[in-house]
Amino acid sequence: MNVLVPGGNLPLPGGALAARVPGPFDVCALxxxxxxxxxxxxxxxxxxxxxxxxxxxxxxxxTLEPDRLRAGAxxxxxxxxxxxxxxxxxxxxxxxxxxxxxxxxxxxxxxxxPTQGEAVLLLAEFYRRGGGWxxxxxxxxxxxxxxxxxxDFGVEVVAEDSPPTRERTAAGPPRGYAGQSGTAPASRQPxxxxxxxxxxxxxxxxxxxxxxxxxPRPESPGPAFAPxxxxxxxxxxxxxxxxxxxxxxxxxxxxxxxxxxxxxDARLASAxxxxxxxxxxxxxxxxxxADGVSVHQRVTAAGYRYLAVGEHLVSGPRTTAExxxxxxxxxxxxxxxxxxxxxxxxxxxxxxxRTGDTYWTALWASPLxxxxxxxxAAEVVDLTNRERARAGLPALTVDPLLTAAAQAxxxxxxxxxxxxxxSPEGSQPWDRAAAAGSTRRTIGENIxxxxxxxxxxxxxxMNSPGHRANIRKPDFTHIGVGFAGGGPxxxxxxxxxxx
Numbered sequence: 307m308n309v310l311v312p313g314g315n316l317p318l319p320g321g322a323l324a325a326r327v328p329g330p331f332d333v334c335a336l337x338x339x340x341x342x343x344x345x346x347x348x349x350x351x352x353x354x355x356x357x358x359x360x361x362x363x364x365x366x367x368x369t370l371e372p373d374r375l376r377a378g379a380x381x382x383x384x385x386x387x388x389x390x391x392x393x394x395x396x397x398x399x400x401x402x403x404x405x406x407x408x409x410x411x412x413x414x415x416x417x418x419x420p421t422q423g424e425a426v427l428l429l430a431e432f433y434r435r436g437g438g439w440x441x442x443x444x445x446x447x448x449x450x451x452x453x454x455x456x457x458d459f460g461v462e463v464v465a466e467d468s469p470p471t472r473e474r475t476a477a478g479p480p481r482g483y484a485g486q487s488g489t490a491p492a493s494r495q496p497x498x499x500x501x502x503x504x505x506x507x508x509x510x511x512x513x514x515x516x517x518x519x520x521x522p523r524p525e526s527p528g529p530a531f532a533p534x535x536x537x538x539x540x541x542x543x544x545x546x547x548x549x550x551x552x553x554x555x556x557x558x559x560x561x562x563x564x565x566x567x568x569x570x571d572a573r574l575a576s577a578x579x580x581x582x583x584x585x586x587x588x589x590x591x592x593x594x595x596a597d598g599v600s601v602h603q604r605v606t607a608a609g610y611r612y613l614a615v616g617e618h619l620v621s622g623p624r625t626t627a628e629x630x631x632x633x634x635x636x637x638x639x640x641x642x643x644x645x646x647x648x649x650x651x652x653x654x655x656x657x658x659x660r661t662g663d664t665y666w667t668a669l670w671a672s673p674l675x676x677x678x679x680x681x682x683a684a685e686v687v688d689l690t691n692r693e694r695a696r697a698g699l700p701a702l703t704v705d706p707l708l709t710a711a712a713q714a715x716x717x718x719x720x721x722x723x724x725x726x727x728x729s730p731e732g733s734q735p736w737d738r739a740a741a742a743g744s745t746r747r748t749i750g751e752n753i754x755x756x757x758x759x760x761x762x763x764x765x766x767x768m769n770s771p772g773h774r775a776n777i778r779k780p781d782f783t784h785i786g787v788g789f790a791g792g793g794p795x796x797x798x799x800x801x802x803x804x805x
Contacts, residue, residue, distance in 0.1 A: 310416040339380050403415065573610040582665050693774075714738065716798045
């Protein structure tokens with residue numbers, strides 16, 4: 307079984323799937339195509355309309371048969387709200403999603419972070435990728451409830467009592483959030499940070515489209531072996547040269563794939579040891595240990611600032627050779643092992659004294675350099691302008707002041723471990739632009755966390771209506787891009803638009 311974190315992705319087997327959310331919740335689902343919009347009433351599956359082609363809702367369980375979904379459907383978004391109308395999710399236990407296959411084998415479990423004032427939650431989405439289907443953990447809340455969420459998916463809800471009882475396809479564009487911060491591709495993330503429930507476009511010194519913020523996080527290789535039990539860990543020492551011949555095992559494999567060799571880095575080794583020990587202490591795998599610190603925060607705390615990062619978090623292998631064999635055998639793990647961007651690596655393990663389980667952490671990274679940061683930002687700008695060209699819009703010009711404000715915001719989110727358009731002191735995107743010296747009258751912002759490349763973050767933004775609207779807003783003339791590695795999610799991106 308895979309325990310997912312927000313943004314985590316998992317390939318799914320063929321056949322029927324069951325998604326169950328036990329507890330005091332109402333479950334519903336929205337069937338959409340690549341545009342993120344429903345085609346009509348039949349695409350909204352909820353308690354009063356529990357059936358759609360390929361989807362059946364019974365109580366707390368949604369059964370999906372992806373091959374039987376209506377023509378053109380590429381995504382099913384699972385939504386939960388309180389069964390008792392008017393009850394904020396924050397007053398209820400955290401909803402936990404259990405996904406099983408047709409024989410009843412548990413494939414994945416996902417519990418989102420605590421909510422704040424939201425009424426409904428985008429819990430997860432099933433989406434088509436290539437010839438198969440995948441599951442993505444979301445965990446993003448909607449402050450203005452199911453009606454606002456449905457409208458953003460292209461459904462207008464007419465409520466007669468507290469719960470919605472009738473839906474019809476909206477004739478006009480969806481209402482709700484004007485912009486969002488996305489992470490994993492194809493997600494429409496409303497806000498989970500405290501802010502107005504339905505921000506509207508404004509002019510003057512305020513942004514034309516203030517963007518809510520949330521989003522998926524990194525798609526990591528994930529566990530290969532399920533952990534058992536927990537107890538006090540016993541950390542294994544790591545050699546300063548090459549622990550257990552790690553490099554001798556991985557560099558020939560990288561060479562065969564056409565990737566340059568990696569070298570060991572003492573800072574990464576320190577972070578890997580700390581995280582492996584935290585995993586063993588918790589008796590479970592995860593990007594965040596029992597101490598609440600993420601593996602990426604350990605990397606930056608050790609003094610390593612990175613432009614690219616990857617990790618393998620695994621339990622079960624008894625030797626380094628078995629660990630590397632797993633990495634070679636599994637598609638996603640092999641992609642990280644062979645990623646040509648990485649220059650440094652480290653490996654550590656810790657053993658649970660009671661059960662004897664071994665927990666492994668392998669870290670891969672390339673260091674942050676001014677040239678590398680500039681290339682990354684330039685690639686985001688180039689991809690943004692390509693999207694504008696497809697829409698018949700002029701290219702945006704890089705503005706050094708907007709760039710400085712965007713970079714400062716990404717770095718601040720990493721340094722203070724938050725993810726929001728609003729800083730802990732309450733500053734907004736237009737405040738940060740003004741503080742950097744910008745006099746532009748209209749400001750818009752997209753943020754994202756967890757994506758590992760410019761292409762991935764742009765894919766996420768373009769698959770989110772609010773973010774896409776900012777990228778294709780005709781009024782915007784200038785752009786600044788920021789990127790920082792670290793924090794709970796590993797990577798933080800900012801696009802700051804101005805006119």
